[in-house]
Structures are given as structure tokens and as C-alpha cells.
Amino acid sequence: AQKVTQAQTEISVVEKEDxxxxxVYETRDTTYYLFWYKQPPSGxxxxxIRRNSFDEQNEISxxxxxxxxxxxxxxxxxxxxxxxxxxxxxxxxxxxxxGSYQLTFGKGTKLxxxx
Amino acid sequence: SQTIHQWPxxxxxxxxxxxxxxxxxxxxxxxxxxxxxxxxxxxxxxxxYSVGIGQISSEVPQNLSASxxxxxxxxxxxxxxxxxxxxxxxxxxxxxxxxxxxxxxGTRLLxx
Numbered sequence: 001a002q003k004v005t006q007a008q009t010e011i012s013v014v015e016k017e018d019x020x021x022x023x024v025y026e027t028r029d030t031t032y033y034l035f036w037y038k039q040p041p042s043g044x045x046x047x048x049i050r051r052n053s054f055d056e057q058n059e060i061s062x063x064x065x066x067x068x069x070x071x072x073x074x075x076x077x078x079x080x081x082x083x084x085x086x087x088x089x090x091x092x093x094x095x096x097x098x099g100s101y102q103l104t105f106g107k108g109t110k111l112x113x114x115x
Numbered sequence: 116s117q118t119i120h121q122w123p124x125x126x127x128x129x130x131x132x133x134x135x136x137x138x139x140x141x142x143x144x145x146x147x148x149x150x151x152x153x154x155x156x157x158x159x160x161x162x163x164y165s166v167g168i169g170q171i172s173s174e175v176p177q178n179l180s181a182s183x184x185x186x187x188x189x190x191x192x193x194x195x196x197x198x199x200x201x202x203x204x205x206x207x208x209x210x211x212x213x214x215x216x217x218x219x220x221g222t223r224l225l226x227x
Binding site: 033035037042043044045046047050091095101102103105106107108 | 147149158159161164166172174203205207209214215216217218219220221223
């Protein structure tokens with residue numbers, strides 16, 4: 001069975017601080033995909049990044065960076081120099097198993113960036 | 116570019132009334148389509164997915180049903196709503212050669 005754990009329910013930071021959102025996943029499959037989505041107050045889920053299980057290279061996109069470590073089954077997300085517009089609920093998700101369509105989501109981390 | 120639409124944006128319905136939520140995708144052909152529900156304080160749950168016209172797979176048994184009458188149209192229905200059907204319903208699509216699912220703006224449903 002697949003499982004995604006986001007242990008941080010809510011995080012508050014002051015603007016310009018760095019913040020890391022944790023994600024730990026469980027799967028027995030050797031091929032899987034990990035995702036991060038952002039859900040602003042409007043509700044729409046915005047896709048941020050996808051990583052394949054066979055590609056552990058970390059990625060940076062502007063102020064966002066992702067650290068994928070298979071050894072600890074973690075896929076953490078760091079926002080550098082946070083901004084008020086980063087305030088949202090962030091979801092980590094797992095797609096696992098050949099031919100699977102079902103994304104398994106974590107319960108989300110609510111990030112509040114205080115000006 | 117691809118876009119996904121959902122309507123209505125918000126809906127308030129009495130218990131026992133029928134439901135029809137619509138989702139359409141533009142800018143792509145033969146997409147995989149999905150319905151998710153996000154209940155208050157809970158995560159997202161896949162309800163249905165479809166890999167083609169008339170092909171529907173259900174992930175969770177319930178009083179909801181889905182249909183795909185056209186390639187880029189996905190409909191979520193119920194004959195009689197329950198209080199527990201309240202939530203935020205999200206439609207998503209993906210292409211056949213990528214695993215990434217892209218979500219629509221969602222419909223907030225309140226059953227009273």
C-alpha cells in the first residue's frame with residue numbers, strides 16, 4: 001500500500017525566511033512518481049513539480065528547491081526567501097505501480113507567511 | 116495550451132436532491148480524466164477516473180456516479196445527495212504519456 005506523510009500540519013514564518021516542507025512516502029514499487037502541488041485560498045491545485053523514482057537529482061526553480069532522497073524515502077520542498085504569496089496549503093503526492101492512475105496525497109501542510 | 120473548466124463553482128443543494136457537476140478540457144485529445152473530492156479537514160480522495168469515452172473506473176463505492184459522454188467531458192452525478200457528499204470536488208486531466216495530473220478550479224458543494 002502507498003502512503004504519504006506530511007507531518008507538519010501548519011507552519012508560520014516571517015516574510016523572507018526560508019522554510020522547508022517535509023514529505024515522507026511509502027511504497028513497495030520500484031517505479032513511482034512524486035509530486036508537489038500548491039493549493040491557494042481559491043482552491044485550485046497548482047502543479048509544482050514531478051520527480052521519477054529513478055532520478056534522484058535535486059531541482060531548483062527560482063526560490064523553490066526540492067530534495068529527493070530514496071534512502072530516507074523523503075521528498076522535501078524548500079522555499080527560499082518566502083513571500084506572502086507563498087501562503088497556501090502544499091500537498092505532496094505519490095503515484096505508484098505500473099499503470100496506476102491513483103494519486104495518493106498527504107494531508108497537506110498549511111504555510112502562512114507573515115509580512 | 117490546455118485548460119480545464121468546471122461548473123458550477125459553488126452549489127448549495129438540499130439532502131435528497133440530484134447532482135450534476137461538469138468538467139471539460141480544452142487543448143488536448145484523448146485525455147485521462149479524474150474526479151477527486153476534498154472533504155473539510157481531510158485529504159484528497161480519488162472518486163473516478165476515465166481513460167476514454169464511456170470507460171469509467173470507480174475507486175470508492177458511494178452514491179455518486181460518473182459519465183464521459185464526449186472525449187473531453189466528464190460528469191459527476193448523484194440521484195440523491197447525502198449530507199456527507201458536501202465537499203470540494205476537483206476534476207483533473209492527464210495525457211496518456213505523462214503521469215502528471217492537472218487540476219481544474221473545483222466546485223464547492225454544500226448539502227443541507
